[in-house]
Amino acid sequence: MKFLQFSDSDFDAQFAAILSRSEETAKDVEQVVLDIIADVRTRGDAALLEYTRRFDRLEAESVTALQVSDEDIDYAFARVAEEEIAALKLAVERVARFHEKQKQETWLSTHESDILLGQMVTPLERVGIYVPGGKASYPSSVIMNAVPAKVAGVGEVVMVAPTPGGEINPHVLVAARLSGVDRIFRIGGAQAVAALAYGTACVPRVDKITGPGNIYVATAKKLVFGQVGIDMIAGPSEILVINDGSGNPAHLAADLLSQAEHDELASSILITTDRAFGEKVIEEVERQLKNLSRQQIARKSWDAFGVVIVAGNLDEAVAFSNRIAPEHLELAVNAPFELLPKIRNAGAVFLGHFTPEAAGDYLAGPNHTLPTGGTARFFSPLSVDDFIKKTSIVYFSEAGLNRLGRDIVRIAELEGLEAHGKSVSVRLKPESEKKGKS
Numbered sequence: 016m017k018f019l020q021f022s023d024s025d026f027d028a029q030f031a032a033i034l035s036r037s038e039e040t041a042k043d044v045e046q047v048v049l050d051i052i053a054d055v056r057t058r059g060d061a062a063l064l065e066y067t068r069r070f071d072r073l074e075a076e077s078v079t080a081l082q083v084s085d086e087d088i089d090y091a092f093a094r095v096a097e098e099e100i101a102a103l104k105l106a107v108e109r110v111a112r113f114h115e116k117q118k119q120e121t122w123l124s125t126h127e128s129d130i131l132l133g134q135m136v137t138p139l140e141r142v143g144i145y146v147p148g149g150k151a152s153y154p155s156s157v158i159m160n161a162v163p164a165k166v167a168g169v170g171e172v173v174m175v176a177p178t179p180g181g182e183i184n185p186h187v188l189v190a191a192r193l194s195g196v197d198r199i200f201r202i203g204g205a206q207a208v209a210a211l212a213y214g215t216a217c218v219p220r221v222d223k224i225t226g227p228g229n230i231y232v233a234t235a236k237k238l239v240f241g242q243v244g245i246d247m248i249a250g251p252s253e254i255l256v257i258n259d260g261s262g263n264p265a266h267l268a269a270d271l272l273s274q275a276e277h278d279e280l281a282s283s284i285l286i287t288t289d290r291a292f293g294e295k296v297i298e299e300v301e302r303q304l305k306n307l308s309r310q311q312i313a314r315k316s317w318d319a320f321g322v323v324i325v326a327g328n329l330d331e332a333v334a335f336s337n338r339i340a341p342e343h344l345e346l347a348v349n350a351p352f353e354l355l356p357k358i359r360n361a362g363a364v365f366l367g368h369f370t371p372e373a374a375g376d377y378l379a380g381p382n383h384t385l386p387t388g389g390t391a392r393f394f395s396p397l398s399v400d401d402f403i404k405k406t407s408i409v410y411f412s413e414a415g416l417n418r419l420g421r422d423i424v425r426i427a428e429l430e431g432l433e434a435h436g437k438s439v440s441v442r443l444k445p446e447s448e449k450k451g452k453s
Contacts, residue, residue, distance in 0.1 A: 017029065017322050017323075018290070018293065018322075018323050018324075018325060019322055019323070019324045019325070020324065020325045020326075021324065021325075021326060021327070021331060021335065022327075030322070032319075032320070033282050033284070033320050033322065034339070034389070036251060036280050036282060036319070036320050044230055044231060044234050045234055045238070047205075047231070048205045048231055048234045048235050048238060049238065051066065051204070051205040051206050051209060051235070052205065052208075052209040052212075052213075052235065052238060052239065054206075055206050055209035055210055055213065055215070056209065056213050059210075059215035059216055060077065060078040060215045060216050060217050060218075062206065063078050063081075063202055063206055063207075063210055063215060063217075063218070064077070064078060064081075066202075066204065066206040067081065067201070067202055067206075070177070070203070070204055071177055071178060071179050071180070071181075071201075071202075071203065072179060072180050072181075073178060073179075073180065073181045073201065075201075077217065078200070078202070078215065078216070078217035078218060079217050081200050081201040081202055081217075082198060082199065082200055082201075082217070083183070083188065083198075083199035083200070083201065087183075087188065088188045088189070088191070088192050090185075091185035091186075091188035091189050092185075092188075092189055092192075094185045095185050095186060095189050099186065099189075100189060100193075102378075103154060103158070103186070103189055103190050103193055104193055105378055106155065106158050106377055106378035107158055107162060107190075107193045107194055109378045109379065109380045110158055110159065110162045110163075110378070110380055110382070111162050111165075111166055112380060113379075113380030113381055114162060114163045114166045114380075114382070114398065114399050115166055117163075117166075117398050117399040117400065118166065118167070118399055119136050119399075119400075119403070119405075120136060121133065121134065121135045121136050122134055123408065127415065129411070129412045129414040129415035129418060130410065130411050130412065130415040130419075131408070131409075131410035132407075132408065132409060132410075133407075133408035134405050134406070134407060134408060135405070135406040135407075135408055136403055136404075136405055136406075137403060137404055137405075137406060138167045138168035138169050138170070138402060138403050139164075139167070139169050139170075139222040139223055139244075139402050139403065139404065140169070140170045140171070140222055141169070141170060141171040141172075141173065141219060141220075141221045141222055142164050142169050142171075142172055142173070142221050142222060142223045142224070142225065142402060143172075143173045143174070143175060143211035143221040143223070143224045143225075143243075144157070144160040144161055144164070144172060144173070144174050144175075144196070144224075144225050144226045145174075145175055145176070145203075145207065145208065145211075145224060145225070145226035145227070145228050145232060145236075146160070146174060146175070146176040146187060146226055147176070147177070147203075147226075147227060147228055147229070147232075148176050148177040148178060148179060148183070148184075148203055152183075152184030152186065152187050153187070154184070154186040154187050154189065154190035155190070155376060155377050155383060156226060156227065156383075156384075157174065157187055157190040157191050157194055157196065158190050158193075158194050159382050159383050159384050159397065160225050160226045160384065160397065161174070161191065161194035161195060161196050162194050162195070163382065163397060163398060163399050163401065163402060164225075164402045165194065165195040166399055167399045167401075167402035167403050168402075168403075169402050171197045171198070171219075172194075172195065172196050172197050172198075173196075173197065173198045173199075173200070173211065173218070173219060173221060174191055174196045174198070174199045174200070175199075175200045175202050175203060175207040175210070175211065175218075176199070176200075176201065176202075176203060177201075177202065177203020177204060177207070178201040178203070181201070183201060198219075200217075200218060202218070203228075203232075204228075204229075204231055204232060204235075205231045205232060205234065205235035207232075208224060208228075208232060208235035208236055208239060209235060209239065211224050211243070212224065212239035212242045212243045213239075213242065220243075221243060222243060222244060223243055223244035223245065223246070223401070223402070224236055224239070224243055224244070224245050224246075225245070225246040225384070225397060225401060226246070226384070227249040227384070228249075233248050233249060233250075236248060246384065246397050246401055247384075247386055247390065247394050247397075248390075249384075249387055250280075250387040250388040251277070251278060251280035251281050251282065251387065251388075252274050252277040252278070252281045252282075252342060252343075252387065253274060253281065253282040253283075253284070253341055253342045253343065253387060253388075254270065254271060254273070254274040254282070254283050254284065254341065254342070254343040254344075254345065254372055255284045255285075255286065255336055255339070255341035255343070255344050255345070256270060256271065256284070256285045256286070256344075256345040256347050257286050257287075257329065257332045257333065257336060257344070257345065257346050257347065257348060257354070258285060258286065258287040258288070258289070258292065258293075258347045258348060259287070259288050259289070259329060259347075259348040259349060260287060260288055260289030260291075260292045261347075261348060261349045261368070262347050262368045263368070264292060264295035264296045264298070264299045265299045265303075266347075266368065266371070267285060267296050267299075267345075267347055268296050268297075268299030268300040268302075268303055269299075269303060269371070270345060270347075270371050270372055270373075271283035271284075271285060271296070271300060271317075271321065272300060272303055272304065272307065272313055272317070273371070273372060273373050274316075274343065274372070275312075275313040275314075275316035275317045275321065276307060276309040276312055276313040276316070277312075277316070278312060278316065279312055279315040279316050279319070280316065280320065281316045281320065282316070282320040282321070283316065283317060283320070283321045283322075284321070284322050284323075284324065284341070285322075285323045285324070286323075286324045286325075286326050286332040286335065286336070287323065287324075287325060287326065287332075288325070288326050288327070288328060288329060288332070290325045293323040293325060296323065297323060300317065300321070304317065329348065329354060330357070333354060333357045333358065336358070336360075336361065337357075337358065337359045337360045338360075339360075339389055340360035340361065340362075340386075340389045340390070340391035340392045341360075341361055341362065341391065342361075342362040342363075342385045342386065342387045342391065343361075343362060343363055343365065343372045343375070343385065344358065344361040344362075344363070344364045344365065345364075345365045345370070345371075345372060346358075346364060346365065346366050346367070347367070347368055348367075351366035351367045352366065360391050360392045361391050362385030362386050362387070362391045362394075362396060363375050363381060363383075363385055363396060381396060382396045382397040382398060383396075384396060384397035385397075413442075416439070416442055416443065417443055417444055420439045420440070420442065420443045421440075421443065423436070423439045424436040424439050424440050424443075427439070
């Protein structure tokens with residue numbers, strides 16, 4: 016664990032390790048994924064069954080047998096406590112209510128009497144959502160991906176999830192039913208992404224794939240983009256906390272560890288104007304680490320990619336935050352709403368001392384699928400917009416085309432596209448007809 020100051024001569028060099036932490040042997044991974052995609056395209060279900068046996072230790076005679084049944088989900092409900100079901104229902108309701116406010120409607124503009132312009136908003140027909148398995152099970156990922164799709168009006172939501180040894184977390188299945196997921200397959204990895212992108216005899220082809228996964232899943236999504244839409248390429252989780260020396264060090268330590276426990280490449284950063292407060296936070300982190308169930312993962316993350324930065328003032332802290340565009344940004348200061356207008360780049364902003372990032376992860380309402388690795392400079396959180404498409408509507412009456420046609424022809428001629436211009440000019444009335452014969 017290191018203390019850094021912006022004034023350090025080697026600050027950028029020391030911080031570079033955190034910024035580059037998600038860089039992998041991309042070429043090696045990419046070739047493996049390319050081979051898997053090609054195999055699934057060629058052999059379809061047979062390839063899926065083989066990879067599921069190899070990677071998930073799950074035997075099945077057909078991919079149909081890998082589809083989760085209604086009885087499986089009923090059994091999951093029977094295994095989950097009522098208060099847990101109630102909590103997941105609350106999350107679904109709150110996330111749905113938030114995303115309802117994002118919906119857009121088809122619109123038409125009639126401010127010109129001879130021309131009609133507009134935009135048609137249409138939900139995607141079928142989407143695939145990827146839900147990670149392995150190190151942890153994430154019912155919240157199901158909710159955050161499926162609910163906005165259903166709010167948008169998507170016709171069918173197909174979920175894929177790896178199930179090592181055939182086991183699938185019952186809370187994931189409960190969340191899937193509550194969120195409106197239509198079909199679930201026990202497949203994961205790059206092979207699941209390929210199946211969703213190209214379709215097989217049993218797995219339907221989708222229009223878009225959303226949801227996080229490991230480096231192989233992320234690479235597969237990147238490689239099938241264009242064949243299908245994707246949400247974003249998710250990297251390791253990250254949190255940045257801006258602090259002015261106020262608040263409880265134990266609270267901020269818990270917030271930093273909430274990201275460190277995700278995986279060994281997660282990054283937890285505190286920027287404070289009070290070094291003594293930062294020292295107390297570090298002490299708390301070390302104390303709390305000893306009792307974490309995921310201590311080994313959190314320890315590796317904290318030791319490699321945790322840092323406390325001492326800033327001269329809050330403006331300096333905000334400027335740095337905008338530069339790195341964190342996934343999660345906590346403004347743990349006495350006057351968070353004064354800082355908020357200065358924030359330019361962040362996936363989500365959590366204001367004040369009683370808004371831990373975990374509230375947003377689960378049931379505050381906004382989506383927890385957020386841009387990572389600095390991509391909050393140009394990406395937005397997953398939303399209803401990710402599950403719709405917009406189609407432009409253009410109507411010219413004869414009078415409208417005669418009014419604007421010659422300017423259209425002139426621009427076509429500027430570009431040397433004669434046929435473009437002629438497609439308009441052949442429809443135009445001669446100037447003598449427009450002005451009337453003398």
